[in-house]
Amino acid sequence: MRGLRVSRNVVAIVSSIVFVILAALLVVTPVPFVTWRPGTTVNVLGSTGDGPLVEVKGVQNYPTGASSLLMTTVSTTRVDANVSLPEALLAHLNPHSDTLPRDVVYPVGLSDQDVREEAVAAMDTSRSNATVAALGAAGQSVKEMPMVESVVLSGPANDLLRPGDLIEEVDGKAVKSREEVVDLIAQRSVGDVVGFKVLRDKASELVLVKLEEGSGSTPVAGINVGTGFNYAPEVIYRVDSTVVGPSAGLVFSLAIYDKITEPNLLGDEIVAGTGAVDSAGKVGAIGGVREKIAGAEEAGASVFLLPTANCVDVGDLTTTMRLVPVSTLKDAIRALQKINEGKTYAEVPTCG
Structure with a gap:
């Protein structure tokens, strides 16, 4: 009997050690996924020590008031970082986060530098398109x-x-x-x-x-x-260089438009948004919209502008914000004008 007790103790100890080892491996072993979480928000009507985040020169500027126009971002697993199984599961279960196959976000063979260069190029194109679309919408010669x-x-x-x-x-x-x-x-x-x-x-x-x-x-x-x-005006962007990608185009366009037109487009609202925009002002779908909505809500936004094509991604989402779908820059401008002028959402479309 005594030998049996010793044997059982040995089995229990060995089992515990094996469990600890397996648990440790589970925590450190990477899985082929990346996570998306709510990132930071940036008021593009604000300023840095070097000047306005979005500055328009060579054309009359008008006050934008006390309103805020928030650029929203997603915090994504870096291409040179890994995700463990517990991290992936937690992100998947969190309604404000997401888990995606790694190959979908980072194609095989791309280095961290490759991904960075592509994202920077996308941001440059986004800024160029936003400038052209906004100037055209404001009646400037383009x-x-x-x-x-x-x-x-x-x-x-x-x-x-x-x-x-x-x-x-x-x-x-x-x-x-x-x-x-x-x-x-x-x-x-x-x-x-x-x-x-x-x-x-x-x-x-x-x-x-x-x-x-x-x-x-x-x-x-x-x-x-x-x-x-x-075009004659010059637009200078001073947004943090670590924020890259195409999805800030809509917000950049609205910032430019609000600065060079009157009356004030936003009133005293805190408006957030996302969406790629082309030079003609067409708003295209983007990724990470649920995470961006969560970040905007935490920042106190009352209105969130998003591409119409992304409405399908947020149908089951609960939020205190008004989710306003737009297909063009002019749609976004009209929606904000109605909210600002009438302080009512009766004529403003919503997802759902």
Whole structure:
């Protein structure tokens, strides 16, 4: 009997050790998921020590009052970090967090630097689109022009033309579209010198490029041409550089519009929002909307603007805020005007 008791004690001790080891492994072993949690909110109508977070120069500015316009963010597991099984389960069970397959958020093979560069590029595009959309909505003159999107490093235009150059003329002929630029280059011969009149830093310059032979013996300048925009005002963004991605476009647009129009768009409301925006003001769906709503509610917002396409993601969500779906920047402006002028939501759409 005594030996049996010793044997049982040994089994109990060994079992406890095994349990502790397994529990420890469970905690530290990574799983192929990432978590999304509510991130910080930023009042884009506010300022830093260097100036307004969104500053518009070269056009009349108007007071924005005591209102707040909150940019919302999501706190995401970094590409170089891991999530344990308990962390993933807790995030999945939390109505204000989410768990997603790692490969969906971070495609295999992308480094931390790759992800960062993509997100920064998306933010740059978001700011550019927001500027164009807001200026257009405010009645400012915005001219669409062909633009140098990129320059081939080994091509003839390298160190001559620059990304962002707006193309006014090709060999003395005015151009209004990407297609016109491409056609005029195609009409020339390999070895010809082509003159590009470009608008760079608000000043016109003539740049001469000797065409080289491309695929199929076609003449090429070694540039990719897209669409850009020319406008007089200058918009400066001073938002934290660690905040990246495309989803702040709608909020940036509203900040610009509110600063250069009157009356005050927001009144005394705390308004939050999210949504990608293109240069025409169309608002596109984004990810992490539930987490952003939670962050905005915690920050005291009473109205939350979101893409109409994201309404399906929040149908079961309980919140004290008014969730206002918008398909365009003009939709968002009209909704805020109705809230501000009438202090009523009767004519303002809502998700659900």
